[in-house]
Amino acid sequence: MDDPGLAPAEHRRALAGLARLNRVSGSAAVLWPAVARLARELRRPVRVLDVATGSGDVPAGLVRKARRAGVSLEVSGCDISQTAVAAAAANCPAGRFFVHDALRNPLPAGFDVVTCSLFLHHLSTDDAVSLLAAMRDAVGRLVLVNDLSRSRFSFVGVWLACHLLTTSPVVRFDGPASVRSAFTPREALALAERAGLTAAVVRSKFPARFLLSWERR
Numbered sequence: 184m185d186d187p188g189l190a191p192a193e194h195r196r197a198l199a200g201l202a203r204l205n206r207v208s209g210s211a212a213v214l215w216p217a218v219a220r221l222a223r224e225l226r227r228p229v230r231v232l233d234v235a236t237g238s239g240d241v242p243a244g245l246v247r248k249a250r251r252a253g254v255s256l257e258v259s260g261c262d263i264s265q266t267a268v269a270a271a272a273a274n275c276p277a278g279r280f281f282v283h284d285a286l287r288n289p290l291p292a293g294f295d296v297v298t299c300s301l302f303l304h305h306l307s308t309d310d311a312v313s314l315l316a317a318m319r320d321a322v323g324r325l326v327l328v329n330d331l332s333r334s335r336f337s338f339v340g341v342w343l344a345c346h347l348l349t350t351s352p353v354v355r356f357d358g359p360a361s362v363r364s365a366f367t368p369r370e371a372l373a374l375a376e377r378a379g380l381t382a383a384v385v386r387s388k389f390p391a392r393f394l395l396s397w398e399r400r
């Protein structure tokens with residue numbers, strides 16, 4: 184999906200397939216408890232930035248959960264791809280979305296929470312450390328990274344999900360390949376330490392994910 188030569192129509196189909204996988208695997212639900220806890224503590228609208236947001240379905244899911252819980256969220260999202268940003272703006276009208284290369288440019292400040300889903304496994308170890316450090320530098324309170332966890336179980340689960348839930352050849356290729364290049368929870372914790380996210384916590388999330396959390400004290 185990162186291929187800049189990917190035709191916009193195929194890119195949109197892949198983003199829709201990924202959104203379906205996110206719904207089934209509960210991406211927003213993985214992030215929501217930590218965001219909800221912070222919202223209860225701050226007692227004001229919580230500002231969330233989603234990095235490499237894709238079709239914006241994860242921030243859209245957070246907005247839906249916040250409405251149900253009577254909590255006010257202000258969501259933004261950035262992505263290197265204009266096609267993704269346009270899809271995100273359509274899928275999450277409550278959000279603000281912009282084109283941004285998160286590996287080359289610092290993230291904008293002013294957010295209580297900076298989230299990132301399913302992007303870490305695209306990165307080399309050094310780029311992953313740089314991204315985590317950029318998230319730490321930009322955030323007011325909470326960094327949340329929701330990503331695939333590398334294991335044989337994850338590989339089989341993701342292969343099945345990608346073949347049952349989408350016909351996008353891009354997603355069918357990317358999904359299992361992504362598990363192969365993913366970090367284990369223990370590796371993710373080591374990346375966080377290197378990035379200066381001291382005392383970060385990582386938890387396995389069924390199916391096939393982990394959630395890395397770090398809070399500025």
Ligand SMILES: C[S@@+](CC[C@H](N)C(=O)[O-])C[C@H]1O[C@@H](n2cnc3c(N)ncnc32)[C@H](O)[C@@H]1O
Pocket residue numbers: 184185201202205210234235236237238239241261262263264267283284285286287299300301302
């Ligand atoms: C696998 S998708 C994940 C999308 C979304 N976060 C989700 O969970 O469905 C990875 C996204 O990273 C974006 N991306 C790739 N390189 C990027 C960069 N350097 N800065 C920002 N976004 C990038 C791609 O355009 C793509 O939308």
